[in-house]
Amino acid sequence: MKVLVAVKRAIDPNVKVRVKADGSDVELNGVKMALNPFCEIAVEEAIRLKEKGLASEVVVVTVGSSAAQEQLRTALALGADRALLVETNALLEPLNVAKYLSKVIDQEQPQLILFGKQAIDQENNQVGQMVAQLIGSGQATYASAVNQVDGQWVVEREVDGGSQVVALAMPAVVTCDLRLNQPRYASLPNIMKAKKKSLEIIAADTLGASVKEHARLLSVIPPAVRKAGINVGSVAELVDKLKNVAGVI
Amino acid sequence: MTILVIAEHDNKALAPATLNTVAAAAKIGGDVHVLVAGQGASAVAEAAAKIAGVTKVLSADNAAYAHQLPENVAPLVAELGKGYSHILAAATSNGKNILPRVAAALDVDQISEIISVESADTFKRPIYAGNAIATVQSTAAIKVITVRATGFDPVAAEGGSAAVEAVGAAHDAGISSFVNEELAKSDRPELTAAKIVVSGGRGMQNGDNFKHLYALADKLGAAVGASRAAVDAGFVPNDMQVGQTGKIVAPQLYIAVGISGAIQHLAGMKDSKVIVAINKDEEAPIFQVADYGLVADLFEAIPELEKLV
Numbered sequence: 001m002k003v004l005v006a007v008k009r010a011i012d013p014n015v016k017v018r019v020k021a022d023g024s025d026v027e028l029n030g031v032k033m034a035l036n037p038f039c040e041i042a043v044e045e046a047i048r049l050k051e052k053g054l055a056s057e058v059v060v061v062t063v064g065s066s067a068a069q070e071q072l073r074t075a076l077a078l079g080a081d082r083a084l085l086v087e088t089n090a091l092l093e094p095l096n097v098a099k100y101l102s103k104v105i106d107q108e109q110p111q112l113i114l115f116g117k118q119a120i121d122q123e124n125n126q127v128g129q130m131v132a133q134l135i136g137s138g139q140a141t142y143a144s145a146v147n148q149v150d151g152q153w154v155v156e157r158e159v160d161g162g163s164q165v166v167a168l169a170m171p172a173v174v175t176c177d178l179r180l181n182q183p184r185y186a187s188l189p190n191i192m193k194a195k196k197k198s199l200e201i202i203a204a205d206t207l208g209a210s211v212k213e214h215a216r217l218l219s220v221i222p223p224a225v226r227k228a229g230i231n232v233g234s235v236a237e238l239v240d241k242l243k244n245v246a247g248v249i
Numbered sequence: 250m251t252i253l254v255i256a257e258h259d260n261k262a263l264a265p266a267t268l269n270t271v272a273a274a275a276k277i278g279g280d281v282h283v284l285v286a287g288q289g290a291s292a293v294a295e296a297a298a299k300i301a302g303v304t305k306v307l308s309a310d311n312a313a314y315a316h317q318l319p320e321n322v323a324p325l326v327a328e329l330g331k332g333y334s335h336i337l338a339a340a341t342s343n344g345k346n347i348l349p350r351v352a353a354a355l356d357v358d359q360i361s362e363i364i365s366v367e368s369a370d371t372f373k374r375p376i377y378a379g380n381a382i383a384t385v386q387s388t389a390a391i392k393v394i395t396v397r398a399t400g401f402d403p404v405a406a407e408g409g410s411a412a413v414e415a416v417g418a419a420h421d422a423g424i425s426s427f428v429n430e431e432l433a434k435s436d437r438p439e440l441t442a443a444k445i446v447v448s449g450g451r452g453m454q455n456g457d458n459f460k461h462l463y464a465l466a467d468k469l470g471a472a473v474g475a476s477r478a479a480v481d482a483g484f485v486p487n488d489m490q491v492g493q494t495g496k497i498v499a500p501q502l503y504i505a506v507g508i509s510g511a512i513q514h515l516a517g518m519k520d521s522k523v524i525v526a527i528n529k530d531e532e533a534p535i536f537q538v539a540d541y542g543l544v545a546d547l548f549e550a551i552p553e554l555e556k557l558v
Contacts, residue, residue, distance in 0.1 A: 016512070017377045026381050094349070095358045120493070122376055124361045129319065129349035138320050138425035141346045144487075154428065159342040160496075162488050165428035166318070172424075178477070178494050179487055214358035218371065218384040226519070229540040231531075235553040238525065238543050242558075246523045246540065248502040249445070249469060249558055 001170075003046045003055040004110035006101055006131075007039035007075055009068040010121045023219045035071045038116025040078075041176040044183040045146060046114055047079035054148050055112070057081050061104055063097045065089050069199060076194035077186035083197070088204035090211070092122075098130035099209035104202075105135055105171075112153060115175040117142050128175035138168035142177040250279030250369060253307075253330055255338040255347070256297050260287045260315065263296040265442045266339035268403030271300055273396040274337050275404060276366035280304045283411075284329060286322050288315035294413045301408040311419040316427035317343050323350035324420040330355060330391060334369070340395040340497075348395055357389035364400030378493045378516040398441060399499035399520055433486050437463075440489065443472035445502045448491055448518070449484070450476035452507020452528065452547055456484040461548070462506060465555045474498065474518075476508045492517035507547050510535025527551070 011017060012032040020027050035043070049055040060075040061084040062068045072083035086100045105113060113135075115128035132139035140146075140155035144163065147154045153168045158177050168174075186194070204211075232238045242249045252274040257264035267283070274281045283297040286309040294308040307329065313321045326347065330336045336351060338344035340362045352359040363372040364382075371386045372394065440446065447466045449459055459473070466473045474491040475484065491498055493516035503521035508514060510526070510533055518524070519538055526539035527550050536542040543550060 011377070013513075017380045019381050026377060093358050095353060095356070098353060117494075120378060123378070123493075124359070125345050126349035126352070126359050126361060129346065130353035132319075133323065133350040133353035136424075138422070139346075139350070140425075141319075142342060157342075158487055159430070160488060162430065162432040162486065164316075164430040167426045167428050169424045179481070214387065214389050215360065216386045216388065218386055220376070220381050220383050223375070223379060223382055223519075226524075226538050226540075229524070229536070229538075229542060231536070231542040231544065235543065235545070235550050235557060238541055239554065239557045241541055242502065242523070242525070246502070248523050 001055055002057045002059060002108060002110040003049055003112045003114060004105060004108055005042050005046045005058065005060045005075070005080065005114045006127070007043065007060055007062050007071060008036040008116070008119045009033050009062065009064055009071040010036040010119050013037050013120055019220050019222045023221055025217065025220050035074050036116050036119045038118060038176055040183040041178065041180050042114040042116050043075045043078050043080060044181045045176055048181065050079070059084065059108060059110065061086065061101065063088065063092060063100045063204065072199055073194050074186060076197045077191040078184060081197065083199040085199065085201045086204050086207065087201050093214050094124050094126040095130055095214060096209070096211040098127050098134055099211055100204055100207055101127070101131050102134040103207040103209050105131070111170045113171065113173045115173065117175040117177050128173050132173035137171050137173055139173040140166050140168055141175045143174045144177055144179045146174055146180070250277070250334040252277055252279055252281050252335040252337060253333040254281060254283045255326060255336070255344065256283050256285045256293060257339045257341050257343060258285065258287060258290060258293040260290045261292060263293050264341070265403060265439070266341055266398045267297070268300065268406055269398035269401045270337050270339045270396045271302060272401040272404045273363065273366055274335070275302050277335055277369050279334065282307060284309065284326065286314040286317065286325055288312050298411040298413050299407050299409050301405040303409045303411045306411050306413045307416045308413050309417040310415070313419040313421040317347065318425050318427060319347045319350050320422040320425045321420050322347050323354060324422070325417050326351045327354035329416065333391060335392045335394060337394050337396055340397050344395050348393055352393040355391050355393065357391055357393055359393045359395065360385060360387055361395050362397040363394055364397050378512050379519065380512070397497060399497055433488055437466060438470065438472045440472045440474055440491070440496050441498055444500050445469045445471035446474050446498050446500045447471045447504045447506065448474035448476065448508060449479055449506050450508030451478035451482060453479060453484055459485055461551045465551055468555055468558055476514050505535050506551060508535055509533045510538065
């Protein structure tokens with residue numbers, strides 16, 4: 001059975017972002033980019049399903065600019081079999097991305113579609129759920145364990161009060177949380193091999209998705225800066241400050 | 250304008266985050282209706298009817314909605330939502346699970362985790378782990394929005410007298426089912442609603458040492474949180490994690506113990522009113538956001554702190 005993994009090129013999680021001086025967006029020129037960390041977890045899970053014999057092929061897909069080929073190659077080096085780039089330079093609004101992906105899913109017919117739970121740049125946490133709605137399948141967000149039982153996907157999810165287990169008919173959408181697995185590193189031989197794997201580029205407008213603008217970004221500002229704090233010398237002094245200066249205890 | 254707020258609940262009690270979501274709805278302006286989708290949730294509907302400013306409660310009580318499966322709840326919300334200008338839910342694991350499906354069904358984008366309402370179509374939301382604040386204007390016909398509870402002071406839980414109206418046939422998509430759940434039991438206040446939060450990180454060294462934090466928390470009436478490092482190391486369960494990928498808190502007092510202060514952790518707590526850092530590494534980034542820093546061994550400082558408060 002085929003597993004499709006949707007990934008995103010996003011800012012490297014260790015980069016401290018800066019807001020542009022004109023307040024139009026954050027500065028992304030010359031900034032290190034990477035595979036979104038939650039997408040790495042999704043790719044890892046797909047590869048483990050293949051290693052367990054539960055998946056026959058792992059296809060990785062992204063929607064974005066030509067530069068996103070770099071992240072697809074990373075996924076191929078980790079063990080994905082082939083890659084698809086839905087190429088567009090348009091702003092990546094979640095519903096539009098979901099529509100492109102659902103067209104790809106129609107063509108590929110996977111039994112499991114894996115996502116990261118959110119991208120660390122826009123932090124929308126929407127695309128997986130939207131794809132599930134568009135293709136009419138069940139979803140399990142924030143997955144911490146994925147198993148197959150009696151022709152269903154049985155997924156443990158991280159929820160606010162603890163954990164929950166749901167069973168989903170196939171095909172299903174699963175979005176991956178931090179604790180699902182520990183992604184592997186790509187070895188040098190695998191990075192070399194990944195260069196020979198298939199990476200197909202699909203022009204977004206050939207997919208026939210009805211995309212449109214949903215929102216306008218008016219401005220981006222840095223968050224309010226906290227005023228500098230003080231260091232106290234002892235626990236007694238700390239308690240005194242909290243009681244008598246801050247008044248919080 | 251009429252706004253539909255999706256109630257957050259467990260079929261027994263209304264979750265406090267609903268009050269913050271109604272507060273966001275009140276800022277947008279217009280009539281506020283609350284939808285309670287669940288099973289045997291009449292007490293929740295009655296509680297929702299008492300929320301100040303709510304003019305109507307829609308009660309969809311059916312076995313299909315018992316566990317808030319998004320495949321079943323989203324079609325209900327989308328169907329009812331067509332008559333509204335805005336659909337709001339708290340940015341809880343439930344809200345974030347259901348609402349994007351609703352948005353896709355209505356062919357609109359969702360605006361995620363707003364922290365302020367600028368006007369009926371313009372909202373502020375944090376991006377990049379809270380390192381930038383975006384102002385976005387929605388051009389969608391129906392605005393589908395999740396609300397970050399810490400951005401809005403809750404409205405009063407009492408004072409309203411809305412009518413409760415039963416609605417909706419059951420939507421049972423039949424493609425998903427609930428198997429079981431394990432919820433952590435705690436007598437302490439809920440993390441996201443607590444006035445004081447005491448959090449431990451890798452510096453706690455093991456799960457057993459969290460007893461020092463529990464003792465301090467109980468003295469203060471505080472909730473106990475943790476950094477990702479403490480959760481990943483297995484010291485505490487993951488629903489205690491504060492940060493970009495865990496819970497977002499903004500208490501009156503946040504005490505970070507043995508937490509270095511990575512960007513991802515700060516994203517979950519830097520809107521706290523007063524931040525205290527207790528760490529033996531004076532170079533730890535947490536001291537840059539702390540109002541009061543104490544460079545000390547936590548195993549000496551915490552028991553002493555517990556005695557003095």
